[in-house]
Amino acid sequence: MFIQKPMPEPLDPRIAAALEPLCTSTLGHMRDYGFPKGLQPLTRPVGFVGCAVTVRIPHMDSTAVHVAVDNLRPGDVFIVEHSGDSSRSCFGGVVSYTAKQRGAVGAVFAGPVNDRDEIISYEFPVYCNGVTSHTTRLLGLEGAINVPVAIGGAVIRPGDVVWADGDGVVVLDRDEALDLAQQIRAKEESEPAMREAIANGMRLSELSGASDLFSGTR
Numbered sequence: 001m002f003i004q005k006p007m008p009e010p011l012d013p014r015i016a017a018a019l020e021p022l023c024t025s026t027l028g029h030m031r032d033y034g035f036p037k038g039l040q041p042l043t044r045p046v047g048f049v050g051c052a053v054t055v056r057i058p059h060m061d062s063t064a065v066h067v068a069v070d071n072l073r074p075g076d077v078f079i080v081e082h083s084g085d086s087s088r089s090c091f092g093g094v095v096s097y098t099a100k101q102r103g104a105v106g107a108v109f110a111g112p113v114n115d116r117d118e119i120i121s122y123e124f125p126v127y128c129n130g131v132t133s134h135t136t137r138l139l140g141l142e143g144a145i146n147v148p149v150a151i152g153g154a155v156i157r158p159g160d161v162v163w164a165d166g167d168g169v170v171v172l173d174r175d176e177a178l179d180l181a182q183q184i185r186a187k188e189e190s191e192p193a194m195r196e197a198i199a200n201g202m203r204l205s206e207l208s209g210a211s212d213l214f215s216g217t218r
């Protein structure tokens with residue numbers, strides 16, 4: 001059976017503008033969920049912020065991927081879960097070309113991609129778990145578009161904010177994104193003073209508080 005839920009509302013453009021200059025790993029200092037694991041960027045440098053459009057496919061049927069990619073809009077991020085089988089690629093040159101033509105800003109896959117060099121030639125940023133020649137097929141079995149999916153242990157819902165840079169991918173609720181961006185920016189803005197203090201001989205462990213926490217040393 002195929003399921004197709006409505007497309008999510010596009011994101012407030014202020015969200016991408018606020019997050020793009022920041023580092024995903026600053027958020028990694030602040031929370032422990034929403035970080036898909038085991039993925040790598042196809043190329044570096046890499047960076048995008050956009051609205052999740054999700055697809056879940058069974059292990060070797062990418063029918064839903066071909067349908068969903070046509071629905072992508074400017075500012076979307078294409079997200080595909082492979083129902084736990086991450087051995088076959090559903091995303092190669094033609095699908096990436098379509099995503100780019102529709103205005104998508106990036107893609108995140110629980111599995112590998114194919115047509116690596118062609119995808120790179122389109123300058124379409126992708127996070128995935130590798131590259132393979134072994135692909136999915138168009139079988140018409142089943143699949144779901146715009147349902148919650150699980151990518152590398154993180155749940156991504158249609159309409160979530162997907163933010164990627166050279167350190168990784170993070171998933172945020174759209175309602176928290178602007179507040180979080182402000183907190184992340186404040187933390188990053190405190191670092192130049194810290195570097196200056198280190199250059200002037202201050203110990204990092206004193207600045208960070210680690211020396212107080214490092215108790216009970218034998």
Ligand SMILES: O=C([O-])CC(=O)C(=O)O
Binds near residue numbers: 090096114115
């Ligand atoms: O068609 C597919 O499913 C994958 C592929 O090779 C392409 O996108 O060019």
Ligand SMILES: [Mg+2]
Binds near residue numbers: 092093115
């Ligand atoms: Mg191909």
